[in-house]
Amino acid sequence: MKRLIISILLLSMGLSLAAQTVHRIGIIGLDTSHSTAFTELLNSAGEDPFVRDFEVVAAYPYGSRTIPSSYNRIAGYTEEVKKHGVVICESIAQLLEMVDFVMIETNDGRLHLEQAAEVFRSGKVCYIDKPVGATLGEALAIYALADRYGVPIFSSSALRFSPENVRLREGAYGAVLGADCYSPHKSEPTHPDFGFYGIHGVETLYTLMGTGCTAVSRLGTPMGDVVTGTWADGRIGTFRALVQGPAIYGGTAYTADGAVPAGGYAGYKVLLDQILTFFQTGVPPVSREETLEIYAFMKASNMSKEKGRPVTLAEAMKAGRKDAAKLLRKYP
Numbered sequence: 001m002k003r004l005i006i007s008i009l010l011l012s013m014g015l016s017l018a019a020q021t022v023h024r025i026g027i028i029g030l031d032t033s034h035s036t037a038f039t040e041l042l043n044s045a046g047e048d049p050f051v052r053d054f055e056v057v058a059a060y061p062y063g064s065r066t067i068p069s070s071y072n073r074i075a076g077y078t079e080e081v082k083k084h085g086v087v088i089c090e091s092i093a094q095l096l097e098m099v100d101f102v103m104i105e106t107n108d109g110r111l112h113l114e115q116a117a118e119v120f121r122s123g124k125v126c127y128i129d130k131p132v133g134a135t136l137g138e139a140l141a142i143y144a145l146a147d148r149y150g151v152p153i154f155s156s157s158a159l160r161f162s163p164e165n166v167r168l169r170e171g172a173y174g175a176v177l178g179a180d181c182y183s184p185h186k187s188e189p190t191h192p193d194f195g196f197y198g199i200h201g202v203e204t205l206y207t208l209m210g211t212g213c214t215a216v217s218r219l220g221t222p223m224g225d226v227v228t229g230t231w232a233d234g235r236i237g238t239f240r241a242l243v244q245g246p247a248i249y250g251g252t253a254y255t256a257d258g259a260v261p262a263g264g265y266a267g268y269k270v271l272l273d274q275i276l277t278f279f280q281t282g283v284p285p286v287s288r289e290e291t292l293e294i295y296a297f298m299k300a301s302n303m304s305k306e307k308g309r310p311v312t313l314a315e316a317m318k319a320g321r322k323d324a325a326k327l328l329r330k331y332p
Contacts, residue, residue: 023279024057026099028092028115029106030077031063031070034129037268038103038275043084054276058087058098064108067190096122101279103127109134109191116142117331120149125282127275128155130203131195136295136316137323143288144324145331154284155291157203158271159183159249162263165207174256178236181205181251181262185224185241193225193305194298198241200249202294204262205229208253209237211293217310218301227301239301296320 025042027035039056046052061078064070078088089095092115096102102119104112109131119126126146132139132155146153159165168176183201185194194202213229220226225241242248251262274285293313300316 021053023054023101024099025054025101025103025279026089026095027056027059027081027086028095028102028104028119029063029108029111029129030059030061030081031067031074032105032107032129033073033077034268035059035103035105036077036080038105038272039081039084039086041269041272043086050273050276054101054279056081056084056086058089058095060089060092060095062111063106064111067108067188070107092118096124099124101125101127103129103275105129109138109195113138113142113145113327116153117145120145120151123149123151125279126151126153127278128153130155130157130199131191132291132295134191134195135323136292136299136320137327139292139295140320140324141327141331143292144328152278152282152284154278154286156271156274156286157200158268159200159204159263159265160207160286161270161274162204162266163270164261164263165204166263168208168253168255168260168262169210173253173258173260176208176210176235176253176255178254179205179208179251179262180238180240181208182240182242183249184247185243187243192298193302194239194241195295198239199294199298201239201241201251202227202298204249204251205237205239206290206294206297208251208262209235211287211290213237213293213297213313215310215312216297216300216304218304220305225301225305227297227304229297292317 042054042056059081061074063074102124104115112133181201181204185198188196212231214232216227216229218227224243227239229237249264253260296313296316300311300313303311
């Protein structure tokens, strides 16, 4: 009998310890398919040992209240995550009391600064889905606030972690001498061009090329736009924003071994693995410098369109810093 009691106690302790190893994730924003995709991957009865250590336990639905393509999804996505046992919270504050880590998934980048500031004050590690902010200024302000509170963050498109793009980034085909990348561009009046959706192709370009772009020029018609960037080492990279035609993702990397097709969309699991590793280590898989240069590239492309001339990233970054300084006055 004594051995039976001890066995039961040990089993109970083991189950308790196992339960404690599950890291609780909270999602802010149920207006994007990313929220339901991540919840399904994490909360379904899968065999992936990595995923089993994490669970989405709470969600705050909002989310855009003004972009129809976003807020029209909230009710349906709320019901979808509830099927996976997720508690729907009435505020971000309530969510923060229930979780260890946070994913800001709100599709409307204009809300990210305010949402992120509340998360940062709690000290919780945070992943911010694209876009970091609707503008370069907002992205700069978010990183500045993260520094103030000592909270590690990162943001990325899933396209960055397409297996073929990872191989190209790691030099599997030799040095990347240039690249042409493309993705759909859906204009959203509340966001600068490319920030709302075209960012996927820009991030693919940066995955292949790395940092160091000095200036861009942009050509556009109703069929689409082409942005040409010149890197400091003389390399050239282009982003084609597809307005007409099918929604496709990809490109070509010109390497020391020849031309290599870039990777396209490979699902959300490749991104989720990076997010979970980040939650465990606190080390962002994408540097702040590269992420912010992506936003400077997009801002410079928009300035080039407005001014009808090439625009340097230094010029774009100067304007972005000025905007960030104004925004940060609200967060003394």
